[in-house]
Amino acid sequence: MNVTVLDRKPDxxxxxxxxxxxxxxxxxxxxxxxxxxxxSKRWLEHKRTIGGRSRQGxxxxxxxxxxxxxxxxxxxxxxxxxxxxxxxxxxxxxxxLDLFDVAYGLLAPLVGGAGGERNLExxxxxxxxxxxxxxxxxxxxxxxxxxxxxxxxxxxxxxIAEIEKRAGDRRFxxxxxxxxxxxxxxxxxYWPILQACAANGFPVSLHLGGTSGHxxxxxxxxxxxxxxxxxxxxxxxxxxxxxxCEGVFEQIPNLKIxxxxxxxxxxxxxxxxxxxxxxxxxxxxxxxxxxxSEYVHEHIWVTTQPIEEPERPEDMLSTLEWIGPDRVMFSTxxxxxxxxxxxxxxxxxxxxxxxxxxYRDNARALYTLD
Amino acid sequence: MxxxxxxxxxxxxxxxxxxxxxxxRQIGIFRIGDEFFGLINRCPHQGAPLCSGEVVSRLVAPSxxxxxxxxxxxxxxxxxxxxxxxxxxxxxxCDPDSVQVRSFDVAVEAGNxxxxxxxxxxxxxxxxxxxxxxxTV
Ligand code: FES
Numbered sequence: 196m197n198v199t200v201l202d203r204k205p206d207x208x209x210x211x212x213x214x215x216x217x218x219x220x221x222x223x224x225x226x227x228x229x230x231x232x233x234x235s236k237r238w239l240e241h242k243r244t245i246g247g248r249s250r251q252g253x254x255x256x257x258x259x260x261x262x263x264x265x266x267x268x269x270x271x272x273x274x275x276x277x278x279x280x281x282x283x284x285x286x287x288x289x290x291x292l293d294l295f296d297v298a299y300g301l302l303a304p305l306v307g308g309a310g311g312e313r314n315l316e317x318x319x320x321x322x323x324x325x326x327x328x329x330x331x332x333x334x335x336x337x338x339x340x341x342x343x344x345x346x347x348x349x350x351x352x353x354x355i356a357e358i359e360k361r362a363g364d365r366r367f368x369x370x371x372x373x374x375x376x377x378x379x380x381x382x383x384x385y386w387p388i389l390q391a392c393a394a395n396g397f398p399v400s401l402h403l404g405g406t407s408g409h410x411x412x413x414x415x416x417x418x419x420x421x422x423x424x425x426x427x428x429x430x431x432x433x434x435x436x437x438x439x440c441e442g443v444f445e446q447i448p449n450l451k452i453x454x455x456x457x458x459x460x461x462x463x464x465x466x467x468x469x470x471x472x473x474x475x476x477x478x479x480x481x482x483x484x485x486x487x488s489e490y491v492h493e494h495i496w497v498t499t500q501p502i503e504e505p506e507r508p509e510d511m512l513s514t515l516e517w518i519g520p521d522r523v524m525f526s527t528x529x530x531x532x533x534x535x536x537x538x539x540x541x542x543x544x545x546x547x548x549x550x551x552x553x554y555r556d557n558a559r560a561l562y563t564l565d
Numbered sequence: 566m567x568x569x570x571x572x573x574x575x576x577x578x579x580x581x582x583x584x585x586x587x588x589x590r591q592i593g594i595f596r597i598g599d600e601f602f603g604l605i606n607r608c609p610h611q612g613a614p615l616c617s618g619e620v621v622s623r624l625v626a627p628s629x630x631x632x633x634x635x636x637x638x639x640x641x642x643x644x645x646x647x648x649x650x651x652x653x654x655x656x657x658x659c660d661p662d663s664v665q666v667r668s669f670d671v672a673v674e675a676g677n678x679x680x681x682x683x684x685x686x687x688x689x690x691x692x693x694x695x696x697x698x699x700x701t702v
Binding site: 269533534538 | 611612613614617618619
């Protein structure tokens, strides 16, 4: 880093961040029984006596660093009256929604374990329960908060039924699919689900996290969290590559994909590489009618947090330009330890029209918000 | 610059801290042994309330696997993105040459000096037997 950020004043030029749309907000449960009212007797009993089975060998190994207690939470995000960060709506309002006059907050509930559950029927039941819980605990009490439909992508029929059940309910903005699945997301087994999302007007958000049972990097299991964090970039790259190469965007031309919390500076370089190989290997993938980068630009959106902090801050501008400022959406990741503050996240002032797009207009258009 | 009395030394036990407001600025006063240090309660990275973070040691490893805990209780870890800073100097652990938390001069003064001297102590009751923490802002 060649600049000191100590004396940086918040970017107050017209306070452009105010009233932004936050594309990654994490609601949390107040207690382990929050979902119970939304489970049938059959699955409630299952939850109590058998419980979840994730696709993770060491089920009790935390995925996040313990240095920020509570699975990586912002330390000042703990409600004074007890409970977990993200579980207390008044505090969320104070630290995020009201503080920045947030227009909308797109929820990404990383709770309930529905997406990665190995017992598919229980996974489907938990998905429904988490969806109801979002409405009851977040979206109805604060209509700025928009839910993400939870599904278990391994149980196609139930996933489609859940998507169709939520279709047209404006309290839900998108469908959440865990990015680490059993197979890359572009594989045909997932097409019916992706089709249902597109047909019902839901963008698909891929929020990093979760475990698939596969090693988290292409080269095996990493030792450190420091390695784990960037491994999510690999996951995102795999998904983008899979969706493009399998021809998903030819098959489902109105599919919209949002990559959440996987960074974005890598995307241009991936596109350059995909384009290069496409010229060489077109005969292998004749279903690709256009250069991979064109599919990416048309179908893929990225959110900003955890924002890249290039050594030369001005390089951020080139990166945004390569991706296209119409495809980048601001996100905080509140209340996680690595959340970004909209006042300080960009280390370089952005052109005003980019700011409007990134903080608001892109999300407004994608999710058809007013 | 004025010298502000922000409390008695007994207010902060060794290893402890107290966040005070002086001239509208929140300042974390840290006690390491019998020394006191002051840092602005605002992280140079993205502005988090730095001084409410965890006080930790400095962990060094001259080579992989060779760990040494040094400077016990002399680093403050930001409550958001966990950047660590030297409480004594405000310097960043990762980038000491260019990233620094604003620090303030903190001294201990005897009660009689405080009672007679040019200090600003409107919120602190001063008694001559006590010793006081004085921060220059
Ligand atoms: S705000 Fe302190 S480390 Fe980011």
